[in-house]
Structure formats: C-alpha cells, structure tokens
Amino acid sequence: MLWVFLRLRLGSSSHQVVDLPTPGSSEISMWRTPFAWQIAVFMGLQSLLFYTVASFLPSIWVSQGLSAIKAGQMGSVFQFMAPFSILIITWLINRGRPIQALTVVAASLNVIGILGVSYFSTDLAWLWSGLMGIGCSAIFTLCMMLFSLRTYTTNQSSELSGMAQFVGYLIAFFGPLGTGWLHEATGNWDLPLFIMLILMIINVVIAWMVSRPVMVDGRPA
Numbered sequence: 779m780l781w782v783f784l785r786l787r788l789g790s791s792s793h794q795v796v797d798l799p800t801p802g803s804s805e806i807s808m809w810r811t812p813f814a815w816q817i818a819v820f821m822g823l824q825s826l827l828f829y830t831v832a833s834f835l836p837s838i839w840v841s842q843g844l845s846a847i848k849a850g851q852m853g854s855v856f857q858f859m860a861p862f863s864i865l866i867i868t869w870l871i872n873r874g875r876p877i878q879a880l881t882v883v884a885a886s887l888n889v890i891g892i893l894g895v896s897y898f899s900t901d902l903a904w905l906w907s908g909l910m911g912i913g914c915s916a917i918f919t920l921c922m923m924l925f926s927l928r929t930y931t932t933n934q935s936s937e938l939s940g941m942a943q944f945v946g947y948l949i950a951f952f953g954p955l956g957t958g959w960l961h962e963a964t965g966n967w968d969l970p971l972f973i974m975l976i977l978m979i980i981n982v983v984i985a986w987m988v989s990r991p992v993m994v995d996g997r998p999a
Contacts, residue, residue, distance in 0.1 A: 806934060806995055808941040813996070817924060817988045818942040822949030823981040824917040827888055827974060830953035831856055831910055835895075838967050839907075842900050852907040859911025867916045871923065878989040881920050885985035887913030888978045896971040920989070921946075928994050938994060 808814040835856055839849035870880060887909045894906030925939040957970040964970075991999040 808934075808937050808994075811994055813928065813988065813992070813994045814938055814941055815945070816984055817921060817928075817938070818945035819949065820917070820981060820984045820988050821921045821942055821946035823977050823984070824885075824888070824914055824921070825946055825950030826953035827892075827910065827978060828914040828918075829950050830957045830970075830974065831914075833954040834957060834961075834967075835907065838895060838971070839900070839903055841967055842895070842903075844900055844903060848903070852903050855904050855907045856911040859908050860915040863912040863915035864919050866912075867919050877920065877923075877927070878986065878991070880916070881985045881989035882982060884913050884916035884920065885978070885982040887916070889975065889982060892971060892975045892978055896968075896975060917985070924988060928992070928999065930993065934994065 832853070836846070836849040836853045839852050840846055844852070867880060867884070871877065891906045891908075891910030891913060894902060894909070898906065921942070922939075925942070926935045929935040929938055957974070960970045960973070961967055993999050
C-alpha cells in the first residue's frame with residue numbers, strides 16, 4: 779500500500795541509471811569470485827540460524843525447563859530484536875564505525891547466544907534469545923550494505939545480491955530441515971545445537987573475511 783501511494787504521489791521515472799566506467803568495473807562473474815562466495819556463505823549461515831531459531835526456539839527452551847508461555851515469550855524476544863538491531867547498526871555505520879569490527883561483533887553475538895541456550899542458565903533466557911536476534915538482524919543488514927559497498931556499479935551490486943541470496947537461502951533451507959531431523963533422530967536438542975555452535979564459530983571467521991576493506995575483485999576499497 780505504501781509503494782502504491784508513493785507511485786501515485788511521485789510518479790515514475792522513465793530514465794535508467796547508467797553506470798559510468800570506473801577502475802575495476804569491467805565484467806566480473808560473481809560465480810567465479812571468491813568474495814561473492816564468501817558473502818553468500820556468510821549470509822547463508824546467518825539465515826540458517828535465523829530460520830532454525832525462529833522455528834524451534836520455544837521448543838528448545840521448553841526442553842531446557844521453561845514453561846510453554848515463557849518459552850513462547852523468548853521466541854518473541856528473538857523476533858523483536860530485529861528493528862532495534864537494524865536501526866543501531868545503521869546508526870553506527872553512519873557515524874563512521876568500522877564495518878569489520880561491527881560484522882565480527884554481530885557474528886560473535888550469535889555464538890554467545892547459542893552457547894547460552896545450550897549450556898548456560900535459563901534465568902538469562904531473554905539475554906541469549908535477544909543476542910541471537912540482534913546478531914542475525916545485524917548480519918542481514920550488513921550483507922545488504924556490502925552488496926553495494928564492495929561493488930563498483932549498480933549492475934554488479936544487483937548481480938552480487940542475486941547470487942549471494944540464491945546461495946544463502948539455499949543453505950538456509952537445510953537449517954530447520956536438518957535440525958528437525960536431528961532432533962527426531964536423537965530425541966534431544968544437544969547435537970543440533972552443537973552443530974549450530976560450530977557453524978556460528980565458522981561464521982565469525984567468514985565475517986572477518988567479507989568485511990575486509992577490499993572490493994569484489996580483490997582490489998583495496
């Protein structure tokens with residue numbers, strides 16, 4: 779409804795944006811570029827965690843001893859962190875905070891959250907749930923920014939976005955599916971949570987790689 783209102787109010791533009799030649803703006807195949815694959819896996823592991831937690835967090839907390847009502851509230855805490863996280867990360871970047879530090883911190887929050895859910899006190903269930911909500915939303919926002927910040931033209935940005943999101947959501951598809959299957963096979967959440975923890979630790983390393991000040995072709999940003 780908002781887009782319809784803006785369309786009627788502002789009209790449309792018949793011109794197309796023309797990318798001016800810049801150093802490094804020659805044709806780049808995103809499917810053959812290491813950076814594109816790194817950011818695709820980075821986004822994929824974040825999405826894998828997000829959809830898995832969104833699907834199973836209340837059930838996990840019930841298995842940890844929380845009541846169904848309290849566990850459901852923890853699911854809400856996880857979801858409601860998104861708008862706050864997006865606003866905060868955007869504000870920090872606009873104030874010139876280093877993207878690499880913010881990206882690594884965001885990925886680390888997911889590690890802490892999984893650790894808390896798996897091994898720490900349920901008295902702080904709101905904290906562990908909230909940290910994962912902040913981490914997931916911040917990483918998603920940073921990925922959207924990196925699509926533009928690490929490419930030379932709008933065409934490259936859209937190509938990187940399409941490639942990374944295709945691969946990323948393909949990875950994410952196996953999160954709820956694999957987690958649910960492992961839970962059914964083992965009868966508990968221990969193994970699924972341990973695997974998720976390992977994946978999030980790996981994602982911290984990938985976070986450092988994708989947030990380096992380099993362009994999609996490896997040139998310094």
